[in-house]
Amino acid sequence: MHEAKKCRTFVAETKENNMTPLIDLHTHTLASGHAYSTIQEMAQAASQKGIRILGITEHGPCLPGACDPIYFRNLHVVPREMFGVRLLLGVELNILDTSGRLDLDERHYRCCDIRIAGIHLLCWQGGTRTQNTDAMLAAIHNPWTHIISHPGDGTADLDFEPIVRAAKETQTLLEINSSSLIPARHKESARPNNLEILRLCKQQDVPVILGSDAHISHSIADYRYALPLLEETGFPDELVMNYWPEQALEYLKIR
Numbered sequence: 001m002h003e004a005k006k007c008r009t010f011v012a013e014t015k016e017n018n019m020t021p022l023i024d025l026h027t028h029t030l031a032s033g034h035a036y037s038t039i040q041e042m043a044q045a046a047s048q049k050g051i052r053i054l055g056i057t058e059h060g061p062c063l064p065g066a067c068d069p070i071y072f073r074n075l076h077v078v079p080r081e082m083f084g085v086r087l088l089l090g091v092e093l094n095i096l097d098t099s100g101r102l103d104l105d106e107r108h109y110r111c112c113d114i115r116i117a118g119i120h121l122l123c124w125q126g127g128t129r130t131q132n133t134d135a136m137l138a139a140i141h142n143p144w145t146h147i148i149s150h151p152g153d154g155t156a157d158l159d160f161e162p163i164v165r166a167a168k169e170t171q172t173l174l175e176i177n178s179s180s181l182i183p184a185r186h187k188e189s190a191r192p193n194n195l196e197i198l199r200l201c202k203q204q205d206v207p208v209i210l211g212s213d214a215h216i217s218h219s220i221a222d223y224r225y226a227l228p229l230l231e232e233t234g235f236p237d238e239l240v241m242n243y244w245p246e247q248a249l250e251y252l253k254i255r
Contacts, residue, residue, distance in 0.1 A: 022051060027212060027220060031071055032059045032063075032066055032215070033059065033063075033064070033067065037216050037217040039056060042054065043087060044082070044083050045218065054088070055088040057092040058090075060091055060104055061103055061104070062096060064122055075112065089114070090114035091115055093117040093139075095117055095135055113254065114254060116147040117142070117148055119156045132156040136151065136163055137163065147173045148163075148167070148174050150175055151174055151175065160200055168205075173241060174197055174209070176194050179211075179225075181194065198229055202233060206239070207239040
């Protein structure tokens with residue numbers, strides 16, 4: 001079956017089975033410097049799509065064009081519900097080097113409802129596969145980290161088995177990032193890497209989170225490239241946290 005048709009078919013079947021994603025915890029607004037919608041526009045679009053909980057996670061300051069750290073210290077002024085959607089406002093931190101160093105500190109973490117950490121090419125100083133994996137493990141074991149963004153996108157060569165074990169141990173969610181699977185992005189290793197992550201998580205009974213990584217309101221909860229991977233691996237619905245908003249918050253210890 002053609003890939004696009006396969007995506008549309010599986011999304012339709014998912015809705016028919018009442019397994020509709022209700023949360024999207026990885027999105028960006030204008031504040032990230034290379035995204036195109038406001039907080040209000042994102043919240044309104046989420047409401048129209050039936051999303052109950054929307055995470056807005058602006059890029060950390062080491063990514064070119066991202067917002068200044070003061071942005072995160074001022075998040076208290078923003079309402080946490082708009083258009084009937086609960087908002088979790090936070091940060092997508094940059095894992096900077098093989099020590100697992102992140103680009104904000106505890107003072108800023110405390111201002112955020114949700115904290116994601118990921119590797120981005122423009123501010124990543126990597127090493128060997130073992131060193132890269134150790135960096136990811138350090139980010140996972142950081143007690144402030146809720147989610148690891150796009151671990152399978154191929155930016156760093158990683159050993160996924162210890163990463164999945166650490167995610168289970170710490171109750172950190174590994175993201176299956178739909179955006180990194182878009183063919184136009186030419187991330188050739190993203191599909192096999194994400195399939196490997198899903199298979200390992202299935203074997204070890206580890207939940208995952210689908211992420212849209214939306215940089216415009218139209219892309220919120222657009223999981224068209226991630227959903228077929230769940231079908232291909234026979235991944236259990238009960239381990240896909242997007243279907244279970246309250247359980248997801250409890251798992252992440254977000255009040």
